[in-house]
Amino acid sequence: GDSVTQMEGPVTLSEEAFLTINCTYTATGYPSLFWYVQYPGEGLQLLLKATKADDKGSNKGFEATYRKETTSFHLEKGSVQVSDSAVYFCAPNFGNEKLTFGTGTRLTIIP
């Protein structure tokens, strides 16, 4: 069946480090792909999305590319800041009208 696997955390990085959070999926069709972020004390917010193969979503310096050949949607940022500390969720929509969330990756950035 359709499923999503997300890199486990927690992840701790120094400010200005490069970030990658891996996300892979298994699907019978072609899902839309989303990254959501949950800042401390706040609700889930959409960070970026991609709806078809080779699309690149980007927002706030974060990027992720829809890779059909590797069924992946890895989240990257070239230089993280303390304010990026949050929990990040990969969430495909497998065409069944709802999002399926990964387990989440807690990111902590140290000054």
Next chain:
Amino acid sequence: DTGVSQDPRHKITKRGQNVTFRCDPISEHNRLYWYRQTLGQGPEFLTYFQNEAQLEKSRLLSDRFSAERPKGSFSTLEIQRTEQGDSAMYLCASSFVGMGTEAFFGQGTRLTVV
């Protein structure tokens, strides 16, 4: 537009009591979702509505859970005879119809069953 709002934000109840949560979606959205999130996990789908019709319920939604969206606007989620395992964050989201459409989430209702 004030976004998706949920009430209450926190609820502490004794085991065996009934609780009801409310969600007010973004006004022009026709889809409304309920998810449950436990500590350290991603949100899990419970049910969703399109307008007033409840189109899908997860097997996670036991007979003690019921959700309504009577006029296609706000929704309520009721849990009867609460159990300690019901303790979680209950999230509501709304969107337009469509796979690529962003779902907007409320801040959730945190339920603690003691």
